[in-house]
Amino acid sequence: xxxxxxxxxxxxxxxxxxxxxxxxxxxxxxxxxxxxxxxxxxxxxxxxxxxxxxxxxxxxxxxxxxxxxxxxxxxxxxxxxxxxxxxxxxxxxxxxxxxxxxxxxxxxxxxxxxxxxxxxxxxxxxxxxxxxxxxxxxxxxxxxxxxxxxxxxxxxxxxxxxxxxxxxxxxxxxxxxxxxxxxxxxxxxxxxxxxxxxxxxxxxxxxxxxxxxxxxxxxxxxxxxxxxxxxxx
Numbered sequence: 001x002x003x004x005x006x007x008x009x010x011x012x013x014x015x016x017x018x019x020x021x022x023x024x025x026x027x028x029x030x031x032x033x034x035x036x037x038x039x040x041x042x043x044x045x046x047x048x049x050x051x052x053x054x055x056x057x058x059x060x061x062x063x064x065x066x067x068x069x070x071x072x073x074x075x076x077x078x079x080x081x082x083x084x085x086x087x088x089x090x091x092x093x094x095x096x097x098x099x100x101x102x103x104x105x106x107x108x109x110x111x112x113x114x115x116x117x118x119x120x121x122x123x124x125x126x127x128x129x130x131x132x133x134x135x136x137x138x139x140x141x142x143x144x145x146x147x148x149x150x151x152x153x154x155x156x157x158x159x160x161x162x163x164x165x166x167x168x169x170x171x172x173x174x175x176x177x178x179x180x181x182x183x184x185x186x187x188x189x190x191x192x193x194x195x196x197x198x199x200x201x202x203x204x205x206x207x208x209x210x211x212x213x214x215x216x217x218x219x220x221x222x223x224x225x226x227x228x229x230x231x232x233x
Contacts, residue, residue: 014048083120096199099139100191102126103146107187110151111158111176119148135201142194146187153183 025033053061109118130136152158156166
């Protein structure tokens with residue numbers, strides 16, 4: 001198997017193509033993308049594998065494919081599926097304070113369990129807590145800013161680029177020491193902006209939310225359930 005450090009940057013073109021397809025196709029060709037995204041992704045994969053096989057042999061392609069699937073992709077998907085499944089049983093009542101608290105929790109967890117892990121753990125309860133609201137796009141947007149990006153900047157566990165730096169000799173706590181204050185400043189500003197915006201929308205949407213989100217009382221506690229999950233709750 002060839003040393004990746006010796007390969008030219010041109011081998012990264014298919015990966016860039018996948019990223020651009022994910023970012024652009026849903027905006028400019030949504031119908032085509034949603035019907036054929038698997039085929040488009042497969043074409044980009046072949047755009048790498050076929051030239052790689054020609055340059056380095058079929059055996060090298062097999063080794064790369066097996067390594068990527070069995071040692072990286074499958075364990076990663078199992079982890080995400082486990083977190084998504086576990087989080088599916090969480091049923092909470094949405095509010096501006098709770099939403100802000102969940103974003104803050106996800107931001108804190110991102111540097112410990114990774115941005116992807118923290119996002120998969122909290123996105124489903126967050127969406128369920130806000131189900132029935134008229135304005136919820138900002139909730140997901142700030143979730144991406146905080147939990148899936150800024151929150152993972154304090155350790156190599158938080159974000160893959162930081163982990164690559166650690167593998168290449170950067171101290172494990174270098175980002176913790178040098179990025180703690182900038183990250184704290186950015187996250188506080190974003191959380192404050194989110195709380196103000198979410199509180200504004202929440203007040204304007206209060207009547208509709210009250211009618212569409214029934215509550216089930218169980219003793220001293222009241223759990224807010226979505227319409228789809230009210231039976232299970």
